Amino acid sequence: MTFESSPAQPPQGPTPLSPQEFKATVEGILTNVEWVIEGKSHTIKLAIAVMLAEGHLLLEDVPGVGKTQLAKALARSVDCSVRRIQFTPDLLPSDVTGVSIFDPEKRDFVFKPGAIFGNLILGDEINRASPKTQSALLECMEERQVTVDGNTYKLRSPFMVIATQNPVEMEGTYPLPEAQRDRFTARLAIGYPDVNAELALLDRREEYNPLDALRPVADADMIVRMIAAARAVHLAPELKRYVVDLVTATRTNAQVRLGASPRATLQLLRCTQVLAAMDGRDFALPDDVQQLAVPVLAHRLIPTTETTMGGGDTKAIVSDILRHVPVVSNPGRF
């Protein structure tokens, strides 16, 4: 596998994907991942949606609930190149992006691609790396390309970064700057499994690690086709208006210092399309938007100091906005 100056192939001639095929594939991935992470189908669904929306996922939760397991299971279910980067304080930007080294045989510098050159990048404990390394990763995430020594290398498609972050452990960590959190399409928390799920987890793991038994149910091509299919989902003007209203509401909310960006609007719509397609529909509904609003918007908001000190969090703010923004901006069509 060489990466030298090889730009990622443009998406192949789109083979139309029927909604049924789309749904079946998604369900395959879902079943696969659920085999590893019990009782978290909604979270898994959202994670898949982020993948198909060409977004990046930030998993933020306490240690041991399966952040890495989820990322790994998702990666295994799709037959594509998976790279894992364990972020440590001494990790350097070149470890992520790659580096040019002198090849004495060719008497020239040769680019050694870093870990970022894969389809699925699993960035564990991203907040342990120094800010400059984080920045290197984040640039790749947004631009989908790497520039080293004046040469630009396109990243592969599909390309998705799943980063995990531990919110409780603060010592020796470098929390992601607010502006950079914006690069992640969604932030998900997994949460503790309920009693039955935990029991099932114990049973399943008695003999072997279920992760090892996973077989891929889709390949990179399939994912590319699915991404294309999702982009074709119809977005009604009323729905776009609703999304814009929601995002605008985050900007005018009194509890928020910094609202969601237009990028948030775009990504929310992309995820909405995917969620609609996952439901077998070719048009998006406000219900899709509402499912996504908290994961997509909450981590981008910066609450005011008063809100933070009052114990408020941005998830509650977004939920509140959802309760108050009318689905149709002029409900009184009398």
Next chain:
Amino acid sequence: MNGQRHATLVAAATLALTLTPLIGVFAGLGWTVPVLMAITAVAVSGSLMRAAGRGQGLQTLAMVGSLLVIMTAGFNGGTAIALIIPTPATFSHWGELSGEGIQQIIVNSPPVPAEGGILFLTMLGVGVVAILHDMFVVGLRTPALAGLTLLTMYLVPVSVAPEATAWFWFILPAVAYLWILADDNLRRVSSFGHRFTGAGHLVGQHFPSPLARTARWSAAGFIAVTLLLLTVVPTNTSGLIDNVAEDFGGTENYSLGDVNPWAQLSGSLNRPEEVDVLRVTTTDPSPRYLRMHVLDELTDDGFGPNDYSGGDDADGLTGAGDDEQVFEAQIENLQMEAPVVPVYGDPVGLDIEGDWQIDEDTGVIVGDGSDMGDVDEYTVTYTEPVPATETLAGAAGMDPSDERWESNTDHPDVPELADTVAQATEGAGTVHEKVLAVLAYLSPANGFRYSLETTDAGNDQAILDFLETREGYCQQYAAAMAWMLREAGVAARVVIGMSQGSRDGDQWVLTSHDYHAWVEVYFDGPGWVPFDPTPASGVPGSVGFPWATEPDTDENEEVNEGDPSAEPSEAPTDGATAPTDASPGAEENPTDDPTALAGGDGGAGATRFNPAWLALLLLLALPLVPALWRAGIRRSRLGPGRLSALTAWDEATDLALDYGVAIAPSLTPRQAAGVLAHAAPGARDAATALGAAMAQQRYSPRGAAIGGLADAVRDLHSQLDKAAEPRRRYRAMFWPASLAVKLSARQAEQSADMARRTARTADRMRSAMRRARRSNSRRERSVTGRP
């Protein structure tokens, strides 16, 4: 001036305003002084007590006390101590005054002189109302209730003087009421310090509220609508004292004290409860009318009684001729008060207490200081001449050289009436023919209808009105007939008395509803012969005069056939035009024929459209308006032309609103459908289908099919209805919340719009003021800086 004193002033002023219609009731303006004094005394005493910080109880006591004092000062009859402290004798004096006042109210017609009992009652009434009014407006701060006191005040003139119902008399009391409401509201609002608009904008002290324009328009609109209703809806304002003859000649023409025969007539007929007046035992198998007054003086103001000139003593009645049948009637007086004796036909003997005289010209027996009120029973013997129709047909009228000619044919010159009479009596040669022509003209066949709901007097305009509206009762009929005959050159006069009454065993009972008016026409030979133009259907105890018809029966039929408007069903009206047709049985007991009466009324009523019924119908339909409106909206949404997933969904959400199911606007159609399904579990499928269709229609590129949506809405409706409590169900039916929301949404929009406009105006004015200041300073600088 503090708020309470201001309110006291407003209360007094509004009450005074409301009294203005009383101007029509009293002669002169002298009554205003004591009445205004009473209002002032009440207001001042109440205000003083309030200033001293006393409670409502003491305030009321003080007001009552001051009223007592001022009443005592005005009406003590020499019984008070130091002129203002009432003694028990004062109160008994007041009792007499009240009795006198009530008596005056009953017999007098407005305008009445403001003195004695009437003035006492007026002042007392106004004083009491003033106390209540002050209490409502100032003490209890319930200005809306003050409308009751104002209404009480307004009702007095309206019920006695019909001209008080003219629209301009209504305006002042209405304005007074609005003044109270506005003043109180201003007081209430300014007690908060600031005034706000509906949209929460601050309004300066001297800026009108943005809502003021709406309020002014609606107030003007309400007054206009009320005035309009007053003119459209027929009102029966003939009350205790109807001034049917108020215009007649003025009070100075009365020779019978202040008693007006017309007032007695219409007052009695309009009395809601029927009281027995006379009880007659007579040898006459079918007595005719009892004559009381003869009105033969015709002026612009209608018929009035002559100055009874007096004459022979009633005891000296000449006996009857040998060939005449003499009847004897014993008459028991139950309730009659009159200065004349009611007698039948031509009296030949009278046995009665007191001094009575016979008026030569009219044959009326007038009291010479005596009144029927003092007579318990009297006996009259009389003859009842029956002139043959043929005799009358051949008889001439009164000879113009007769000295009575002048007084019995004199009439004001009214060209329109002359035309009408010329038309009506066209081709009539003899007196009898003219009489019959006029009778035919006034018959129901010609569209005339008996109605007590008419208050007009007998003056020229009223007669023309009657001939125009063709509605009236015996007064108008008799006056019109006599006037028309005079116009046609026939000597005629109006007689007021009592009809036959109803039979009670061997006796005849005459009630207050049996007062009647008819006409006497002079024929050379037979003398004065009675005719009754009023339809028999309207008069209980009506008597048909056999001579009031054509001598030849063939011609009679011809007249009836010749009238195209005569309908076969109008049996009772035939009886009126040709009373000879009435069978002897009916004549004996005419009131026993209720079907005939009802038929007559109904037949006549059907020809005329009464707008009151329409108003009543509209009023009854009013509560149904929201329901009908809502049903109309539903039909238009679910109609085949307009039905779409969106209209079906709109209807579903409106239904939810009607049945109190809250659907927040932030809910997606699916979630809303879930809420609906939860509220009406039976309609889960319908709600889900509606929500899905709505989502599909709005968000998918293809739109939704409309099949089954109308049924789904109906299903949802019935299930919601089933699930709702009864109260909620009725509200959803008769006052659907979705309508209210629509209306208030529109109103909120307008209010916000208005607030914006006001704010803009205020901004403009502020900036204009700022500019003005700046320009001043510039000028000063230029003057001082560069000399």
